[in-house]
Amino acid sequence: MSDATTTDLYEVTMALSYLREGMTAPATFSLFVRDLPPERGFLIAAGLDSALEYLSGLRVGPEDVDAFASALHRPRRDLEPLLGLEFTGDVRAVPEGRVVLAGEPLLEVTAPLPQAQLAETYVLNQLSHQTAIASKAARCVLAAAGRPVVDFSLRRTHGPQAGFQAARLGALAGFAGTSNVAAATTLGLPAVGTMAHSYVEAFASEEDAFRAFARSHPGPVTFLVDTYDTERGVRVAARVLKDLDRGPGSAVRLDSGDLGALAARARSVLDDAGLPDVRITVSGGLDEYAVDELVRSGAPIDTYAVGTRVGVSADAPFLDSAYKMVEYDGRPVMKLSSAKVTAPGRKQVFRRPGYADVTALAEEEPPDGGRPLLETVMRGGRRTGGRPTLDECRRRCAAELAALPAPARRIRAPVAPRAVPSGRLSALADHVRHRIEERTA
Known part of the structure; x- marks a missing residue:
């Protein structure tokens, strides 16, 4: 047929x-x-x-x-x-x-x-x-007020084709990248992604996980820091990045909790560690409403990763x-x-x-x-x-x-x-x- x-x-x-x-x-x-x-x-x-x-x-x-x-x-x-x-x-x-x-x-x-x-x-x-x-994605770009937005929606969209379309439409609206490997390679988009909480849990400690991840991935890395205690995770990430001289281009990712307050504390920890170039990425149920509130609050967030609510235009x-x-x-x-x-x-x-x-x-x-x-x-x-x-x-x-x-x-x-x-x-x-x-x- x-x-x-x-x-x-x-x-x-x-x-x-x-x-x-x-x-x-x-x-x-x-x-x-x-x-x-x-x-x-x-x-x-x-x-x-x-x-x-x-x-x-x-x-x-x-x-x-x-x-x-x-x-x-x-x-x-x-x-x-x-x-x-x-x-x-x-x-x-x-x-x-x-x-x-x-x-x-x-x-x-x-x-x-x-x-x-x-x-x-x-x-x-x-x-x-x-x-x-596309309309939902464009509103996210407006809400971010010039800060990068990336697509994390594939796992929650209504099928793989819808996930591919969400990645393309996010790019059309101004997104900076997608986690969808098929869409990234087919459409020539930057592929973005970090690690899951399960990766951190698989190791004896956060530091072991971060060091192992860095060994496998030369260059800038992004560490997911909220598997256990977020502020402590940021401190561990800062220590590993400092030891490995991986600051510029690297990032920490916050995926839960009060993202505005946690981002402020993370920025303070990173700056105190002499890592002003390490960026802060946030994710976790975000859409244009949450992004708008975070931007208006002055939260020191560099990149917004949007997924579920954008990939299905939830509202x-x-x-x-x-x-x-x-x-x-x-x-x-x-x-x-x-x-x-x-x-x-x-x-x-x-x-x-x-x-x-x-x-x-x-x-x-x-x-x-x-x-x-x-x-x-x-x-x-x-x-x-x-x-x-x-x-x-x-x-x-x-x-x-x-x-x-x-x-x-x-x-x-x-x-x-x-x-x-x-x-x-x-x-x-x-x-x-x-x-x-x-x-x-």
Whole structure:
């Protein structure tokens, strides 16, 4: 089976029905987040590369048809109209690393209706998950206020693929490294890591453990100092580092307790030992809220290692995202359900200074000072241009975050900018609404 079967069953049943009814005219679907999660002033667009990789290879083969028939408990011949279906459409999307706001399309797919429908689940999965994680990671970078942040999330993410994505998205948001060896080597990221408490416990004493670790790893080392008594562990680490002349570039890591107070005491011990260049790294259930508090307290912490709560975006683990048809066969369409009204027509988002965004129809000219966010990234089922590098996405993200209004950057009680619809988009929505109400009266 191929990735074509990584979909919800109703995508298959709808696509089959469209084919049987001859409904293969172009349809446009818009993917957007209805409302930002609490405590979010922005989102970082991510997951586009994964979505395009899927679309460029989407083709229903014989084994996929067998799987669909089995899932529906129907003869194979009933599902054979799907055989050979492949994606031949166009995609316009916000590049990875850009800030997006509630209601703004991250991506629009225009393709023959059965193709655009079958793609829904996978594309939603990739953009929703990765945008949530990238946004959480970006908030950690803001909270650290210039101090390095590294990714320790692999052991707690929801599977290895999610762990790989968390490492990549952390790098996109500005992280300085990852503990994930596969991600580090594949993506060219710095690999970071120290030792576990079990390593220290395996030796007769902390000093034996630290000296053994240093013998195996020439150059700068990081010692985990809170297996027993943290302040004593720092003193032992300082003595070993001093004896071995390993100060510059080395570090001690604090993983539990009152990290701010312990960091202050550790800094004092290291300075008194003549080791001002030994850094302090902290970990242990950290996210942007904890990092923000530590930074604001003035704690002498050099590096923040974030894991569990960031790798799963613990406070906002999902986005209220949607993939809705906005046009079929040249006819604008919209949904009128309470609290889930959609805007009709293909769209463009124009970014104006201060994130005073305007959501408009795709063919509209930009307003004064506005620049379009959605770019054509796939035409006729093939990617347009080359893939942006991770470094390019990272630079884009840094520039976007720097330009955000201060209230949106706040870690607690942020105020998110809101996009406004253009006059033409509002007029079209009113027209389509009235048409639907007249038809259904």
